[in-house]
Amino acid sequence: MQVNENETFVPTIVAFCCNWCSYAGADLSGTNRLQYPSNIKIIRVPCSCRVNPMFILRAFQRGADGVILCGCHPGDCHYTTGNYYARRRMTLLFSMLDYLGIERGRTRVEWVSAAEGQKFAETMKSFAAEIAALGPNRRLEDLRCRK
């Protein structure tokens, strides 16, 4: 969580992007000079299925207010099937977080291809707006990591 000069809440958002599609999509949105919020921290992973549940929890622990996982569209995975596994895992994990009472808007999965610079920027804008509306992450934070 951060606060800007006007004392309004600026969320910290972690975006796990797969190397082959979404990271390239983010790159494209950059080369196209499309704006997306600067509080999105992109972490490049080899494939969306590289992300294990601990990554998501760790991101929240270290101060993220929202976590989004971006990967290739189902069927387009560089490794053929990685995102299918990621989809099942994340669905179950997000359902569990919801079950524990963590706001369900804080987590999201989006499929962004390397050609979708526009979609990447739009997705990040809408996700950042949603997290800003939800406020700081208080239910899954580590107090020792609070700044």
Add this chain to the structure above:
Amino acid sequence: MQEMMKKRAKTLLADGTVSRVIGWRRGEFSYDVTPAVFETAEEIDRDFVFDAFCGANVSKYLIRESAKEDGRILAFLKPCDAFSFNQLLAEHRVRRENVYLIGIPCAGKADIDRIKKAGIDGVTGIAEDGEDFVVSTVYGDERVKQADVLAERCLACKSKRHPVYDELLGEEGEDLPDDVRFAGVAKLEAMTAEERFDFWRSELSKCIRCNACRNVCPACTCENCVFDNPASGISQKAAADPFEENMYHIIRAFHVAGRCTDCGECSRVCPEHIPLHLLNRKFIKDIDELYGTYRAGEDDGTKNPLTSYTEGDAEASVVRERGRA
């Protein structure tokens, strides 16, 4: 039942079919029964017990026991133990040829804490009698309704059937309907996120990180556990923050998702009585609803839903679309 089991065990030991027997031995009190390995008929005569306190699942011990080059081991499995065993078999964690399985019927196991709560103290033994338990105590016999003192997992029993065995003692039972089992999860799902958060905070904050739930779990069989990794920052220590409590329990439940047979051992051993089965059952219920009914341990050839997929799986956004926020 106990005498039948003893007799059969001694026969199999005598004719050399098995070299040892895994069963239950009475502890200091009649209700702290522990799994034990017996090697001789004398030991069986002296220590072997089987009653409504013998709830421990012996399947996990068979991983080590079946790896020994020391002949076969005889194991008595209740239906839920048999599901756990079958799941271990599917994961190639036990050597089937080294185990001789006898399926035993189970009418549900008593929960000593519920017995004590019912005001019965000084317990020295327990016997089944129709719908009741006759609990013998130092003050005389007490009669209680089984439904009042059965363990939660037994009230929500999923099956009286043994998916795997070499021989059966007693009669084979049937699968039971799932709605009782998922009632607790459904109740939580019907709450608001706020209420659920408060509920889990009050439960999980009791955790002392004794790791008993992990150690007893027949699905937790990794040689190197993520929670023992010194680099994880969470090994061998009590949770220092609510986050760590949440993380431990989410990850523990997630690591057995799709493999958990819902034997309920985690809740049984929890010294703080955290309803851990509600976490495991949430995953089971979700898997059933999203990916088709799946029972871990049902047979040893099916694929775990988390290591398989279909192209038409639900997107993760399904979580936002259903239930209460």
